[in-house]
Every structure is written in structure tokens, then in C-alpha cells.
Amino acid sequence: DRSAGRVGGLNPVNGDSDAKNLRVKLVLLGDSGVGKTCIVLRFVRGQFDPTSKVTVGASFLSQTIALQDSTTVKFEIWDTAGQERYAALAPLYYRGAAVAVIAYDITNPDSFHKAQHWVKELQKHGSPDIVLALVGNKADLQEKREVSVQDGIDYAEKNGMFFIETSAKTADNINQLFEEIAKRLPRPSPS
Numbered sequence: 001d002r003s004a005g006r007v008g009g010l011n012p013v014n015g016d017s018d019a020k021n022l023r024v025k026l027v028l029l030g031d032s033g034v035g036k037t038c039i040v041l042r043f044v045r046g047q048f049d050p051t052s053k054v055t056v057g058a059s060f061l062s063q064t065i066a067l068q069d070s071t072t073v074k075f076e077i078w079d080t081a082g083q084e085r086y087a088a089l090a091p092l093y094y095r096g097a098a099v100a101v102i103a104y105d106i107t108n109p110d111s112f113h114k115a116q117h118w119v120k121e122l123q124k125h126g127s128p129d130i131v132l133a134l135v136g137n138k139a140d141l142q143e144k145r146e147v148s149v150q151d152g153i154d155y156a157e158k159n160g161m162f163f164i165e166t167s168a169k170t171a172d173n174i175n176q177l178f179e180e181i182a183k184r185l186p187r188p189s190p191s
């Protein structure tokens, strides 16, 4: 299941989830340039293509994964497509999100601090049971690393978040990121 499209209005999400097939809205946050679009394109299309970048407005892609217990999770992934520069992005974008992936670039300490800003924002405005994932991207650039693994772990632990380092370039831990999120989703009770 692969689809791409522009988002016009804002749809209620999680609406047609059942115990076996979850459908969740996932929002991506983080400083511009940390690799959010590349992470999504790697996950959804299996490619690293830094040139294909949407320029205006929020866009989304969706991707379904199957878990070992035969449940499926369809992620509807919202990328800010550059709008993270505008403070006014917030509540409309977060609304109905079951998951927020907050990314930074391990070579850029400033992006790590920006990530912490987004975590606070989500803790304030996100839904109370939102799954928060902290992602240190560009892990392939070890020689340029300026944010330690331990700093990521410590911050995530303090804030009850899942933490992982990824590389959209080499595909390291990209699928694992989404699988681990899927495992942490609250399950609707079977009816």
C-alpha cells in the first residue's frame, strides 16, 4: 500500500482503526535540514533522494507495515515540508497525531536543542497518549558527530520517549524506527 498526495483539509485520523489494523497519524518535527523528508522517503520508497523535496505546504505519504502478531499499522506521515520555520504551524498539524517523530542531526547540536523545543511543544499540545520518538539522524557521519549517543539516550529517558539513531542515507535503523513505534502504539480494545 503506497500512496502519495497533497493534504487539503485536515482529516480526522485513527477513525477506521480496529484491533488488527491500526491507522495512525504520524507527524515529523525537527529543524530544517535534519533529514525528515529523507527519512520518510527512505521508509516509504526505499530510496535516498535528497533532491525530491516538496516546497510548499504540508504533504503526506503513507506506508503500512505488518507486525509479527499479524496486526498491521498504516502510518499516515505528515511532513512539515519547510513550515517548521513558522511558529504558527502547531496545533492544526499535531491534531489527532498518535505519533510524533522528533528528529535532529547528530552533527548539529543546535538541531538537538531545537528538538527539545519540539518535545516540550508536543508535551503541551499533543494528545496525552501520543507516542514520542526522538531520532538522531545522519548517523553515517560519525566523524562529524557533535551530539553523543548518551545525550540522546538521557534526554529521551527523562521525557519518556523512544530513542534511536538513524541514517536515511545508508538506511540504517529506518525500518526499525517505524517498527519500534508500531510496537508502542496503544491498541484499541477488540469489540
Ligand code: GDP
Residues within 6 Å of the ligand: 030, 031, 032, 033, 034, 035, 036, 037, 038, 039, 050, 053, 137, 138, 139, 140, 141, 166, 167, 168, 169, 170
Ligand atoms: P528536512 O528539511 O529535515 O526535511 O531535511 P531533508 O530530508 O531535506 O535533508 C536535508 C539534507 O540532509 C539533504 O541534503 C540530505 O541529503 C541530507 N541528509 C538527510 N539524511 C541524511 C543522512 O542520514 N545522512 C547524510 N549524510 N545526509 C543526510
